[in-house]
Amino acid sequence: MRFLPTEEQTAFAEAIDEIVEGAGGADVARAWADGDTAPGLALWAQFAELGLLGLRVSEEAGGFGGTLGDLVVVFERLGYHGVPGPYLETVALLPSLVDDGTRQALAAGAIATAAVDGVAPAAVDAAVATHRYLVRGDALHEGEPGAELTSVAPTRRLARLSPTGASTPLVPGALDAALNEAALAAAALLVGAGERLLAEAVSYAKVREQFGRPIGEFQALKHQLADVRIALSFARPLVWNAALRADEPDEDRAVSAAKVAAGDAALRAARTSLQVHGAIGYTAEHTLRIWLGLAPALSAAWGTPDFHRARIARDILPKER
Secondary structure (H helix, E strand, O other): OOOOOOHHHHHHHHHHHHHHHHHOOHHHHHHHHOOOOHHHHHHHHHHHHHOHHHOOOOHHHOOOOOOHHHHHHHHHHHHHHOOOOOHHHHHHHOOOOOOHHHHHHHHHOOOEEEEEOOOEOOEEOOOOOOEEEEEEOOEEEEEEEEEEEOOOOOOOOEEEEEEEEEEEEOOOOHHHHHHHHHHHHHHHHHHHHHHHHHHHHHHHHOOOEEOOEEHHHOHHHHHHHHHHHHHHHHHHHHHHHHHHOOOOOOHHHHHHHHHHHHHHHHHHHHHHHHHHHHHHHHOOOOOOHHHHHHHHHHHHOOOOHHHHHHHHHHHHOOOOO
């Protein structure tokens, strides 16, 4: 198995970096968190032109026809930049659940979000979405958003959805596959967010001084930063492993292992980065708040750590006779 991106995937990742930086970098996320969605929606349109939104839509349906490996590459970069918007729902979750016409609309740039009873009870960014769905039972419903809920991540606006209109029965197995893909995308986002938190911590450790020395020179802090590096370096191969094991018998376990490891690594990165930054890291004015919120929010999204650990345990522990 190849746990590294191809040359084409690396070029795609670099294109994402250039587009985000050209659009303002972290300022896009800061604006979204403060209620100004215009820069984020403009970035969404640019990504639609790039073909990113149709990443998991077949070429016949007007999409990119990308693999799960492509998905991992893309979502890691989105996590690194803290790009706001319901990309996970539009790109990873919904393409395999909606009809052909809607699938083409998603690939063309429509903004979609979804809630799934028992897994993701609230939809992200329903106020800006043009397509809203609620999965209840074995059916897909159009959703009507209610009051906005509070999220620990300032760029994630949550809302409960109520079913409205006719429902569409889902093909057996389609929801499980879609939820695995959503969890995989969330794991890749967590790795990207963790990498950004580590980069911010290392950069600040070089300039913040205590006792007349940069704090990055203190061995205890170096050890903590090294622990973050190790955690992220162990999580990334698990994410790639899950991408490469799609449709294999142990796919569920591979996805859950990736999600747990990525969540743990991102949370460790958040704690360490906050410690490095000190009190300034808590402030609403500091950009660090984007990733400090994303780490716990995404760790709990599309299957909590307890859910995924239990799924791993069921798969590896002896069955009772």
